[in-house]
Amino acid sequence: MNRRLKRAALFFCLALIVAACAKAAYTGRSQLLLISEGQETQLGLQAAQDVLKTEKKSSDQIQTERVKRVGQRIAAAANKPEYKWEFHLIEKDTVNAFCLPGGKVFVYTGILxxxxxxxxxxxxxxxxxxxxLVRHGGERMSMALMAQLGGQAASIALGAGTSNPAVAQAFSQAYGMGAQVGFLLPHxxxxxxxxxxxxxxxxxxxxxEPSGALSLWRKMDAYSSKKGQTPPAFxxxxxxxxxxxKDIQAKMGAIRTRYYQQALLN
Ligand SMILES: [Zn+2]
Known part of the structure; x- marks a missing residue:
């Protein structure tokens, strides 16, 4: 490739990367997204079917309804009509919960x-x-694509369907699906x-009440530091x-004033 062509190719890649730069919902942080939300959603739906094939739904009607009710209220707040929300309680004594792109949410009885x-x-x-919602999985997939394909990642991924092996591989890398369903790789x-x-x-x-986050993470902290226990993957x-x-505590006051007190008036 001569220098002019190389420069043109580089420019093309950079232009695609600029096109793939987005602002994160809620926080406005810049993020690199090489796949569309639609692609992510489609992969999320397929993965959700795999989870449902592998895992057993809880027969506890009361807890199942509780998970659904809390989830539906959060989904209403998220205001994401293109998501097809589902909330499943999985019968497994392990501390785990996750949401796949497209709004398929899984809560394990162990976390309750x-x-x-x-x-x-x-x-x-x-x-x-x-x-x-903030598309952290999409970001991780984009990083995986960049690592896999380097400079070509942007041009391949942006135009690719979900059946493209590179995109499918990036999804399983980002979500840890396949080897052990439902254990997402660290963010x-x-x-x-x-x-x-x-x-x-x-x-x-x-x-x-936003202080629920504080008491939850305090309990998680106590749980994970118990002696003689292997902490769960989650x-x-x-x-x-x-x-x-500390970070949760620092953010809590403003969130309570701005959102919780407002919600109480509605
Ligand atoms: Zn997390």
Whole structure:
């Protein structure tokens, strides 16, 4: 390739990357997204079917209804009509919960041992839903595509369908599907902190007291530091550190005033 052609190719790649730069919902943070929300949603729907094939739904009607009710209130606050929301309670004694792109939410019975109040359940569901709304999975997929394909990633991924093997591979890399369904790979610290903040906003808008996040993460912290116990995968991807608790505490007052008190008036 001669120099002019190389320069043109580089310019083309840069233009695509600029086109792929978006602002995160709620926080306005810049993010690199090489796939569309529609592609992400389609992959999320397929993955949700796999989860439902593998896992057993809880037969506890009361807890199942509770998860649905809290979820629907958060979904109403999220105001995302293009999502086809579903809330499933999975019968498994493990601390886990996640939301796939497109609005398929899975809560495991094991996490209800910690999220005993509805405010705490709203905190965990708000956090997981926030990851999907702010498209953290899409960001991780984009990073995986960049690592896999380098400079070609943008041009390939932007025009690719979900059946493109590179896109499918990036999805399983980002979501850890396949090897162990439902154990998402760790988010970055920035994404975790963003999901805590946006999750608290969503829960507060839905009428749940934002201090639920504080008591939940304190319980998670106590749970993960219990001696002689291997912490569940969820806690290794969601480290309940003292910094996290401090960060939640610092954000709580403003969220309560701005969103929770407002929700109480509605
Ligand atoms: Zn998270």
């Amino acid at each position: 041992e910690l999220a005993t109040s509805n405010d705490e359940l709203a905190a965990i569901m708000g956090h997981e839903i926030a990851h999907a 970055s610290r920035a994404q975790e902190s963003e999901a805590d903040e946006v999750g608290m906003i969503l829960a507060a808008q839905a009428g749940y 806690l290794s991807t969601h480290p309940p550190s003292k910094e996290r608790i």
